[in-house]
Amino acid sequence: MQNTYFFTGFPGFIASRLITRLVRRDESASFELLVHPSQLEKAQVAVRDLCAAGTGTPEQFVLIAGDITEQNLAIEDEYLDELEDRVTHVFHLAAIYDLAVPQDIAYRVNVIGTEQVGKFVRRLHNLQRMIYFSTAYVSGDRTGQILETELELGQGFKNHYESTKYEAERIVQQLREDLPVTIIRPGIVMGDSKTGETVKFDGPYFVMRFLDAFSQFPLPYVGASEARINLVPIDYIEAATVHLAHAGAEANGVFHLTDPYPYRAREVYERICQELVGKKPIFTLPAAMISSALSIGAFRRFVKVEKETIAYFSCRAEYDSTEAQRVLGAAGIQCPDFHSYIEKAVDYYKAHRNDPEKMILVR
Structure with a gap:
């Protein structure tokens, strides 16, 4: 079956770079890119730029006008039915990353948006992997060693970005119970x-x-x-994410994409x-x-x-990345x-x- 990658967060920087790596890995793949109506023109330019740089052909990319905070992601019913059978991988990157973001905006995008994406993922018949971008800083104000297996330990938070990403990850953790889900927790991205x-x-x-x-x-x-x-360069995040998206059952879990040293x-x-x-x-x-x-x-x-x-x-906080190092190290992927x-x-x-x-x- 041909891989069909569904993205939120396009035409963002990380989404665009992940798509470039995915095309290099799988030239026949197709991409369904959910884009907020306000970003459609920018997304069209981004697709043209990708194709001009040799990343795929225009036929491989479909821009879907939608909104992660709305029911069914504001996708038309007829097209939603098509996606249910076609999508094999979901990359949920759309979020508010601003540390100074007001609570209401952060909650709507980061929490409600993730809840709606989760409902969409549950409808997919051929899902091979959902990749969710969390953050190492769901640990909030905890100190000492932070394990990849830990989340809810009564921590407080330094800002609304952290608290809403924590709430969003709780939603995705529930999806892990019966779906192939990978949770990425990057450090501070350079x-x-x-x-x-x-x-x-x-x-x-x-x-x-x-x-x-x-x-x-x-x-x-x-x-x-x-x-x-804890600083990590973007190319390490990309290489790790693309590998985990295709790593099978060993990618089921949470991975600190952080600097081990x-x-x-x-x-x-x-x-x-x-x-x-x-x-x-x-x-x-x-x-x-x-x-x-x-x-x-x-x-x-x-x-x-x-x-x-x-x-x-x-x-x-000290972010233990034992599981990430084990899975990624076997593929020769290390944090610079x-x-x-x-x-x-x-x-x-x-x-x-x-x-x-x-x-x-x-x-």
Whole structure:
């Protein structure tokens, strides 16, 4: 049977790159891409770009106008019947990833949207695999070792992004009871380890934006925490996801796509300083002081950094990835070391730091 891949989250960066890898693996595959009506024109351009780059032909891609938050994903009944027989793999990537997102928006997209996708998946007659993109940070404010088998342990959450992704994963965990489901929990995603390419300057890129604002002054460390920060390049996420989508029963479960050997946040910050502005920090400011400053809207907008980012540089969680390493290691898929790709990441940032499409609007 020909593979038919159903995606939410297109024309997003990760979805587009996953599709490229899937076409390389299976040139005869077809793609059913659920797209919000507001994104249809952008999606049409994205498909043309994929085909122009040699990723498939226009006939392999179908854009479906729909909405994950609506009943039956707002797909017409007649076409929904066709999908029930045709779809073999579902990749659910659509979500609100903004750390500063209001609760009502996050809940509608991340929780209700996942609930509706789950109902759709249950209708499929030839499902081989559902891949759900969660996050390692469903662990919330827990500290210490976090296992792939753990989820509901009474944790609190640093923001509405975390809490709604946690609620969404609870829904998908229920699907695991009788469906072939893979839950992906990435760490903080960086750009491509070989090219530096990324779609948005968020996460650790906020550090680069902060340094842009103060590069002419002596640079501080932010806090004295010994916490480690878990960064993973996008190409590792892609390679792991495509492998797991075709790995059969051993892919049933939850996988931390995290760095098994993460560096201290202080060391990561220092290396970014050296690569971006050519000097090391020479003194330390309390993290609470920076957090208070970022509570002031004018300062936050000046440095272009979200307040919620600071918490991830003092996160005391350690993400065990034993199962991911076991399954992926057998296929030769490993997370690249941070120091092997940070120069590429900074070079890409330097080349595109003024691109408005890559900027996160900080309010």
